[in-house]
Amino acid sequence: MFSDLAEQLLIREQQGLKRYRSILESPQSTHVTIDGHAYLSFSSNDYLGLASHPVLVQSVCQGAQLYGVGSGASHLVNGHSTAHHLLEEALAQFTGFSEALLFSTGYMANIGVVTALVGRNDAIFADKLNHASLNDAAILSRAQLIRYPHFDLLTLERRLIASKAKRKLIITDAVFSMDGDVAPVENLVKLCNKYNAMLLLDDAHGFGVLGRNGRGILFTSEKRIESVRTALHASNIIYMATLGKAAGVFGAFVAASSEIIATLIQAAKSYIYTTASPPILAHILLKSLQLIEQDNWRRERLFQLIKQLKDAMRTLRWRLLPSNTPIQPLLIGDTKEAMRISQNLKSQGILVPAIRPPTVPRNTARLRISLSASHRDEDIARLASALQNTNAA
Numbered sequence: 001m002f003s004d005l006a007e008q009l010l011i012r013e014q015q016g017l018k019r020y021r022s023i024l025e026s027p028q029s030t031h032v033t034i035d036g037h038a039y040l041s042f043s044s045n046d047y048l049g050l051a052s053h054p055v056l057v058q059s060v061c062q063g064a065q066l067y068g069v070g071s072g073a074s075h076l077v078n079g080h081s082t083a084h085h086l087l088e089e090a091l092a093q094f095t096g097f098s099e100a101l102l103f104s105t106g107y108m109a110n111i112g113v114v115t116a117l118v119g120r121n122d123a124i125f126a127d128k129l130n131h132a133s134l135n136d137a138a139i140l141s142r143a144q145l146i147r148y149p150h151f152d153l154l155t156l157e158r159r160l161i162a163s164k165a166k167r168k169l170i171i172t173d174a175v176f177s178m179d180g181d182v183a184p185v186e187n188l189v190k191l192c193n194k195y196n197a198m199l200l201l202d203d204a205h206g207f208g209v210l211g212r213n214g215r216g217i218l219f220t221s222e223k224r225i226e227s228v229r230t231a232l233h234a235s236n237i238i239y240m241a242t243l244g245k246a247a248g249v250f251g252a253f254v255a256a257s258s259e260i261i262a263t264l265i266q267a268a269k270s271y272i273y274t275t276a277s278p279p280i281l282a283h284i285l286l287k288s289l290q291l292i293e294q295d296n297w298r299r300e301r302l303f304q305l306i307k308q309l310k311d312a313m314r315t316l317r318w319r320l321l322p323s324n325t326p327i328q329p330l331l332i333g334d335t336k337e338a339m340r341i342s343q344n345l346k347s348q349g350i351l352v353p354a355i356r357p358p359t360v361p362r363n364t365a366r367l368r369i370s371l372s373a374s375h376r377d378e379d380i381a382r383l384a385s386a387l388q389n390t391n392a393a
Contacts, residue, residue, distance in 0.1 A: 016336045017356055027052040030374045034351070040379055042369045043351040047209050047326045048298045049374030050248030050291060056284050063283030071276035075102075076265070079276030087282040088253070090289055095215060095239055097255035101264055104277050106204050106242040106252040107133040111140060112268030113200055113238055113254055114171065118143040123165030125156055125197070127172045129179065134171045134202060143169070153187050160195040168197035174217035175205035178360050178368065180323025182206070185217055192236050200238045205327060208246025214292040214299060216241060235259065247288045250281050298373040302326055305371050305380060312384035321366070328369040329355070330387075338365035341390050348386045 012018040026033040028051040032041045050056060063083070073079035084102055091100040103109035114137035118124060122143040126134060129150045138145045144165060148156040160168060170192060172183050185201070192199045203216045211219030218239065235257035243251040254264060264271060291298075309328055313320050321329045332338040335356045342354035345367075352367045360366065369383070 016339050017358075030372050030376075030379060032351070037349075039346070039349050039351045040382060041351045042371065042375075042383060043353050044370060044372065045205070045245035046248055046372050046374070047205075047246040047302060047370075048214075048248065048292065048295070049372050050246070050288055053248065053288075053291065055287055055291065056248060059284045059287045060280065063280035067279035067283060069278055069280055071278055073276065074272065074274060075276045076272055081276075081279035081282070083279040083282035083286070084276065087285050087289075090286060091253050092255055094289060094293065095241075095255045096218070097239060098258045099261040100253050100255040101261050101271065102277065102282070103252045103254065103271060104274060106202070106240065107136075108270040108274070109240050109242075109252040109254050110134050110137045110171075110200075110202060112264060112270035113240065114138060114143075114169070115141045115269065116264050116267035117198065117238075117260070118167050118169050121165065122167040122169065123163045125159060125163075125168065125170045127151070127183070129173070129176055130171060131173055131177060131202060131204070134173070134200075138171065143167075151181075151184060153184065153191065157191055157195075160191060160197060168195060169200060170197055171200045172202065173205075174201045174203035175210070175325050175327065177205055177327065178329060178355055178366070179321055180325045180327030180329055181321070182210075182217065182220075182325065189237065198236045198238060200240065202240050204240070204242040204245060204252075205325065207241035207243075208292045209299060209302065209326060213296065214246065243285055243288070247285060247292065249285050249288055251277055251285065302371060302373045305373070305375055308377065308380050309369065309371065309384075312380055313387070316387055326371040328371065330367040330369060332365050332367060333363055335365040338367060341387075342367060344390045345383075345386055348389070350383055350386050352383070 022034045024032060024034055028044055028046050030041055032039055067081055067083055071079035088100045088102055092098065103112060110133040118141050120142050124138045124143045124145050126138055126145060126147050127150055128147050146159050148159060170188060174183050188199055201217060206217040208214040210217055238260060239255040241253060243249050310320060318330050318332055321331055332341060338354040342352055345352050352369055354365060355368045356365045
């Protein structure tokens with residue numbers, strides 16, 4: 001029945017598309033040990049450098065003493081602990097929503113939200129470059145899936161006008177994970193208000209990094225904050241963010257109106273039918289949230305490094321895609337060439353992953369340079385020099 005699997009794997013390998021795992025032998029940081037070798041890493045999503053922060057490491061022992069190490073049950077049986085409850089309250093307050101709900105992963109959060117809120121008689125409007133979790137959620141919901149070209153709001157509006165669906169849900173990445181560009185949130189909110197639609201924002205890569213005190217995409221400007229206040233009053237924004245990137249730990253959450261959160265508790269299968277995450281993680285995340293809010297210097301440092309990287313890359317024959325986030329994609333084009341450059345950098349002790357189809361469209365393979373507030377000036381200079389050497393080869 002599955003005799004063609006080996007052939008499919010061979011084809012992937014021949015096309016340069018087969019993926020492999022490496023073994024991380026050190027704490028996550030900008031300098032890591034993988035498979036016995038030391039590397040300078042530009043490959044993690046630890047944007048604020050919190051994954052190995054001493055305060056969070058210490059809180060592991062505190063949390064274990066308070067809550068043990070396992071939840072033992074799903075949230076709706078006996079696994080919803082005081083730590084979970086406190087974290088949900090803190091996340092709701094931090095993001096400005098009525099309530100928040102914890103999920104084990106961002107993938108599970110997106111699946112849970114979309115399948116709980118829309119179905120066969122409804123329509124989903126999705127940016128064509130959305131994350132795979134949003135795409136899968138739309139398919140699983142059985143709602144009509146209507147995709148629009150990346151950031152093409154005129155096409156989106158025409159399709160909203162033409163739709164006769166009972167419920168309309170726009171789903172989009174807030175920060176696009178392979179491009180680093182930012183969704184036009186104010187205009188999306190206006191379309192939702194105009195056409196009685198809901199908006200699901202996946203801010204996995206913006207939470208902790210963007211906005212006032214790291215509150216995310218919805219708090220990046222006074223104009224945006226004002227438009228969001230209006231939308232929050234109308235209860236048509238659903239905000240999802242992950243807790244394993246800038247927050248440095250693990251998990252995800254959804255923030256929304258009380259009515260939507262109550263609906264998710266009753267109908268989101270990826271929330272209901274799974275063991276709750278260990279309460280120790282929620283305890284650690286409460287500490288992480290404090291650091292995110294208080295340590296503005298981390299974001300300031302991060303954006304200094306983004307400018308420094310852009311300046312250092314100007315003389316390369318490849319170009320950085322336009323991004324003002326820690327995700328800085330260096331567009332290569334050819335898949336095998338991107339793999340060659342990534343391997344060349346690895347031989348020089350630098351980790352920068354090559355991103356290939358199907359993660360990105362054909363002929364847009366790239367190096368995804370991920371910056372952290374923990375990177376040093378000399379780290380940027382070393383990467384630029386190594387790419388110059390590859391450029392000249």
